[in-house]
Amino acid sequence: MTAQLRFLGTSVRVIDRAYDCLVVGSGAAGYNAAIHLVDFGLENIAIVCEDRLNGTSRNTGSDKQTYYKVACAGAEGDSPRAMAETLFSGGAMDGDIALCEAAHSLEEFFHLVSLGVPFPHNAYGEFPGYQTDHDSRRRASSIGPSTSKVMTEALEREAFRKGIQAIDKTRVIKILCTGEDENRRAFGLFCREGERAFTLYLAKNIIFAGGGDPGLYRHTVYPPGQFGSSGVLAREGVRFANITEWQYGIGSLKFRWNLSGSYQQVIPRYVSVDERGREEEFLNAYFPGVQELARAVFLKGYQWPFSAEKAGRGGSSSIDIAIYLERQLAGKKVYLDFTRNPRGLGECEAATIGAEAHAYLAASGALGTTPLKRLEKLNPPAIELYRSRGIDLRTEYLEIDVLPQHHNGGAEISLWWETSVKHLFAAGECAGSHGVRRPGGSALNAGQVGGLRAASYIAGFYQKNDPWFGPGPEGGESPGDRALRAAADELAAFERGLRFNSPATGEQAWPGIAEKLRQLQELNSRTAAFLRNKAEIEKSLARIEALDRESLDLAVEALDTAFKYRETLLLSRLLHQGIRYYLECGGLSRGSSAVTGGDSDIRSLQGFPLDSAFHDQVLITRFDAATNSVHSLFRPVRPLPASELWFEKVWADYREGKIFG
Numbered sequence: 051m052t053a054q055l056r057f058l059g060t061s062v063r064v065i066d067r068a069y070d071c072l073v074v075g076s077g078a079a080g081y082n083a084a085i086h087l088v089d090f091g092l093e094n095i096a097i098v099c100e101d102r103l104n105g106t107s108r109n110t111g112s113d114k115q116t117y118y119k120v121a122c123a124g125a126e127g128d129s130p131r132a133m134a135e136t137l138f139s140g141g142a143m144d145g146d147i148a149l150c151e152a153a154h155s156l157e158e159f160f161h162l163v164s165l166g167v168p169f170p171h172n173a174y175g176e177f178p179g180y181q182t183d184h185d186s187r188r189r190a191s192s193i194g195p196s197t198s199k200v201m202t203e204a205l206e207r208e209a210f211r212k213g214i215q216a217i218d219k220t221r222v223i224k225i226l227c228t229g230e231d232e233n234r235r236a237f238g239l240f241c242r243e244g245e246r247a248f249t250l251y252l253a254k255n256i257i258f259a260g261g262g263d264p265g266l267y268r269h270t271v272y273p274p275g276q277f278g279s280s281g282v283l284a285r286e287g288v289r290f291a292n293i294t295e296w297q298y299g300i301g302s303l304k305f306r307w308n309l310s311g312s313y314q315q316v317i318p319r320y321v322s323v324d325e326r327g328r329e330e331e332f333l334n335a336y337f338p339g340v341q342e343l344a345r346a347v348f349l350k351g352y353q354w355p356f357s358a359e360k361a362g363r364g365g366s367s368s369i370d371i372a373i374y375l376e377r378q379l380a381g382k383k384v385y386l387d388f389t390r391n392p393r394g395l396g397e398c399e400a401a402t403i404g405a406e407a408h409a410y411l412a413a414s415g416a417l418g419t420t421p422l423k424r425l426e427k428l429n430p431p432a433i434e435l436y437r438s439r440g441i442d443l444r445t446e447y448l449e450i451d452v453l454p455q456h457h458n459g460g461a462e463i464s465l466w467w468e469t470s471v472k473h474l475f476a477a478g479e480c481a482g483s484h485g486v487r488r489p490g491g492s493a494l495n496a497g498q499v500g501g502l503r504a505a506s507y508i509a510g511f512y513q514k515n516d517p518w519f520g521p522g523p524e525g526g527e528s529p530g531d532r533a534l535r536a537a538a539d540e541l542a543a544f545e546r547g548l549r550f551n552s553p554a555t556g557e558q559a560w561p562g563i564a565e566k567l568r569q570l571q572e573l574n575s576r577t578a579a580f581l582r583n584k585a586e587i588e589k590s591l592a593r594i595e596a597l598d599r600e601s602l603d604l605a606v607e608a609l610d611t612a613f614k615y616r617e618t619l620l621l622s623r624l625l626h627q628g629i630r631y632y633l634e635c636g637g638l639s640r641g642s643s644a645v646t647g648g649d650s651d652i653r654s655l656q657g658f659p660l661d662s663a664f665h666d667q668v669l670i671t672r673f674d675a676a677t678n679s680v681h682s683l684f685r686p687v688r689p690l691p692a693s694e695l696w697f698e699k700v701w702a703d704y705r706e707g708k709i710f711g
Contacts, residue, residue: 055534057240057248057541058609068252068519068530070094071508072239074222074279075259077107078198078494079478081205082158083257083501088212090509096215098222098239098251104275106261106479107202107497113311113351113432115197116182116190116491117162117169119155123176128187130155131690136185136489138690141640141665142292143485145690146465151483151492151499158498159191165204168193182490183352190491195435198494219244222279223613224544225256227286227471228536234287235518236474237533240541242610250541252533254519255473255508258283259501262457262479265618266625267579268571271301271308271455280480281617283461284624289470290671291482292459294628297642298580299355300370301453305439309386309450310354312432315410316424317347317395317403319387320369321447322376331393332384336372336655337364340394341404347392348407354490356452356580358639362657370452371652374581377451379649385447388421452580456493458484458641462670466507466710467500470672473512475504485668485687486641511710547675548616563608567615570597570622578625580643581652584633591626598623598678620673623680628671631682637661 055062070092073084076099087095099105121128133152138145159177163169169191171177179188193200209216226238238252263278264270284290300309320333337343342364349366360367376382396402403411411417416428422444425432433443441448460482461469467483468475476482477500479493519529527535577583577590598619639645639658646652667684674681694700703709 055250055538055541057545060246060248062240062541063243063247063249064534065249065251066530067094068254068533069096070253070513071255071257071505072251072253073097073257073259074239075099075105075261075478076102076202076206076216076218077105077259077261077478077497078201078205079107079497079501080257080259081202081209082161082498083259083477083505084209084214085205085212086502086505087509088214090505092505092509092513096217096251097209098217098220098241100219100221100277100279101275102216102218104273105202106272106276107198109199109273109275110271110306110308111195111198112308112354113195113313113429114192115195115494116192117159117197117201117494118182118185118190118489118491119159119179119495120152121179121187121189122156123172123178124188126187128189132187133189134690136187137485137492138687140184140485140487140489142295142668142687143483143488144465144668144688146688147463147483149691149693150465150503151496154499154502155495158495158502162201162204162498165208167197167201167204183355184487185489189489192491194431201494220249221610221613222260222282224540225258225282225286225471225474226250226252226537226540227474228540233472234470235472236286237518238537240537240544242613245610250537252530252537254516255475255512257475257477257501257504257508258461258469258480259476259478259497260480262460263618263621264454265614266571266574266621267454268568268575269303269451269453271299271306271453273306277614278480278621279617280460281619281621283469283474283476283480284620284673285617285675286471286474287673287675288474288476289462290459290624290628291462291668292485293482293624293671294632294643294669295458295484295486295641296454296579297355297456297458298370298452299455299642300350300373300450301455302436302441303449303451305436305441306453307435308354308455309448311351312425312429313386314351314354315348315407316388316416316418316421316428317344317392317407318421319390319392320347320372321385321387322380322382323385324380324382330382332376333369333372334393336368340392340402343392344395344403344407348403348410355455356642356644357487358641358644358658358660361639361644361655363655365657368655370580371655373450373452375653379652383449384451385449387447388425388443389445391420454579458482458486458488459669462668463500465503467504468507473516475500475508477501477504486665507710510707514707563611563615566597567611567618570594570615570618574622574625578622578629581646582629582633582643583646583648584630587626587630587633591623591630594619594622594626624671624673627680628669628682631671632664632669635664635684637664640664
């Protein structure tokens with residue numbers, strides 16, 4: 051390799067080999083993809099990660115973090131087809147992806163079991179399950195609040211045992227691509243290492259498993275170390291599916307955690323506090339009586355994500371609306387209090403909390419006289435979790451808000467999890483596989499299945515059918531030189547496209563880039579979260595497009611923030627453009643977002659008209675770098691396949707590699 055590359059006046063370190071595959075991300079999806087690549091015979095691979103120990107998989111969870119799979123215990127009938135139908139029924143999800151996630155769910159579940167993840171089974175070896183939200187069967191399993199953390203640690207141990215290299219403290223700032231439209235392909239990564247170094251990696255294939263993008267929002271349930279990097283996918287023209295579809299729910303602010311499950315089932319008190327310190331149990335004003343209030347809070351344990359379907363008066367998601375009205379419109383702080391019962395509840399009697407909640411707490415031996423006493427019996431680790439973070443639920447209020455928790459949309463993928471750019475795959479939360487409404491826990495399964503599918507295609511097809519990295523013509527350009535020449539052209543265009551001003555000097559070299567990022571996050575939180583208004587979306591999109599036209603002064607000490615700002619700005623354009631297009635086409639409330647006509651709609655608590663027109667449509671949004679424009683369109687979902695199940699035919703197709711066709 052002969053090229054000497056420079057970027058922004060700095061020499062670029064070029065890694066002198068072409069990897070068979072680079073995996074971006076050190077969460078459960080990324081590690082699993084790398085392990086499967088090695089199991090399929092690839093050795094020349096590595097994992098690239100910004101901070102190996104600070105990702106979402108390792109640092110987030112909920113009361114009973116769930117892995118969703120085909121049921122495999124007892125006499126309850128289930129099948130991959132039945133599970134796929136459940137996934138597909140949520141809306142705007144492709145049927146082939148639903149079937150893949152269902153068909154591989156047990157394979158990946160037991161892969162985790164084999165690596166030491168202690169999913170519980172009985173004395174006979176059956177792995178029982180429980181019912182989760184948006185499901186009608188007992189498919190879910192869990193090891194408690196840290197399921198994804200234990201999964202990640204087990205997968206990491208296996209990856210390191212296999213000798214897989216982890217390139218840490220490295221942020222991808224550009225995916226190197228060549229070609230146009232359907233012939234566009236990825237061939238490497240351009241990265242920022244440390245505070246000043248740039249490094250270029252050539253790769254025949256890339257599996258992007260960088261997680262979701264909480265960096266879009268000011269406050270989220272995601273751990274502080276997670277920012278997201280899907281903006282680099284958008285920059286290369288990757289098509290996004292359902293970028294508008296997020297999941298929002300109640301979470302704590304001081305320590306970021308989902309307040310689902312036991313935290314709601316013990317029926318805590320909801321309190322707002324104004325700037326003068328005056329307290330109010332505000333939920334009583336939103337329910338006709340204490341029994342209706344208690345039932346809604348109890349159900350919030352199962353129905354944790356905000357749901358437009360449950361946002362009418364008396365529904366569990368009217369609690370989210372009430373929190374919004376108290377915090378955003380009244381300017382108060384909102385807390386959960388576990389030390390006292392809600393006003394009028396008494397001592398958790400069936401007459402006040404309702405038969406369903408009373409039966410559950412009684413069966414669990416958790417009929418205490420206060421929420422705290424009930425929580426001590428129902429789930430003592432839930433109290434210890436906060437105590438270990440310096441928050442004592444026995445004496446303190448817990449400040450809360452309705453926060454982004456998971457992106458159901460992301461990069462559009464094929465049934466092999468390949469994006470619209472060839473040789474570039476997406477697995478985990480950055481992949482737009484879920485559609486509008488997904489069963490709880492399906493995200494953990496989707497990340498594992500995505501890594502398996504991408505690794506299968508790379509090993510089974512691309513390793514045998516990739517002439518771009520094959521031998522060059524005799525006496526001609528080598529594959530390495532061909533890639534470096536393309537990289538030099540890409541980096542030159544990248545540098546020109548930054549549109550920064552000339553370097554300035556002194557402390558004023560980069561005025562307010564961190565503040566600009568904060569303001570952008572606050573804008574997204576106001577207008578592109580769980581309550582959406584067409585007029586506000588229009589104003590925000592105009593502001594985002596104005597920001598995109600501004601030039602920024604280049605300063606080395608703020609360059610990392612500048613790259614994050616640039617990615618977030620582009621992703622914000624896609625998010626707002628997608629929402630605007632959806633609303634212009636007549637889209638209504640669905641999933642975890644509600645469309646409002648203004649504050650009066652929200653205050654009425656009469657619910658929101660629900661969408662049905664786009665249930666079988668996927669919203670595609672894409673950035674066009676040539677024109678610096680963002681475009682959206684709807685396409686029909688790919689239906690559930692009529693899969694071939696005649697064994698002899700499947701065996702022949704599998705042997706001959708026809709399954710990749």
